Amino acid sequence: MQLFSRWAALWAMALMLGAGLAQAEERPQVADKMMAYFGQGAKVWTLRIGERSDNQALVQLEDVDHDWNMRIQKMSVEQTAKDTRYFTTVDGQKFVVLVLQDGYGELHLPGQAKPLRVGYDSNQSSYGDAQAFLNDYLKTR
Structure with a gap:
């Protein structure tokens, strides 16, 4: 019986280790550097998530009097010849949250x-x- 208990404990540890490795593999790739934008009391943090070709970013607004304050949201990114736009869906419609051009927006x-x-x-x-930043996002989704 004692031998069975040891094998069961080893098996449980192996399963937990395997689950931990599986979770580590699910961690999405992000850019090395975050981008910070400030103005009129608001702070905006952006971070590319996934491959560049995925055109996705994590965006957090800070110091805004809004329900989105401090919430990290995954948004789509669209680059045009003129600017870069971060957008999400609000009430079933595309909503452009951030428009940037030459470092301002x-x-x-x-x-x-x-x-x-x-x-x-x-x-x-x-x-x-x-x-x-990615850790904080993964905790809340």
Whole structure:
């Protein structure tokens, strides 16, 4: 009976280890560097998730008086000849949240009439931790 208990314990440990490795493999790829945009009291953090060709990013808004404050959302990214647009779906419709051109742009929030102007901040971007940001996103989804 004692031998069976040892084998059962080893088997359980092997299953847990295998489950942990499977979860590690499911971790999506992200860019090495986060991008930070600040302006009019708002902060916007972006991080590419997945392959570049997937055109997806994680976006977090900070210090905004809105339901989206501090929520990390996965958004689609569309690059045109003129600008880069981050968008999601709101009430079943495509909603452009962030429009960037040459390091500056506008943050649009559902229910708010006027966009907030933001600009790229290289100093703050250097403080962004891409892996910690991904961890926070994975915890909430």
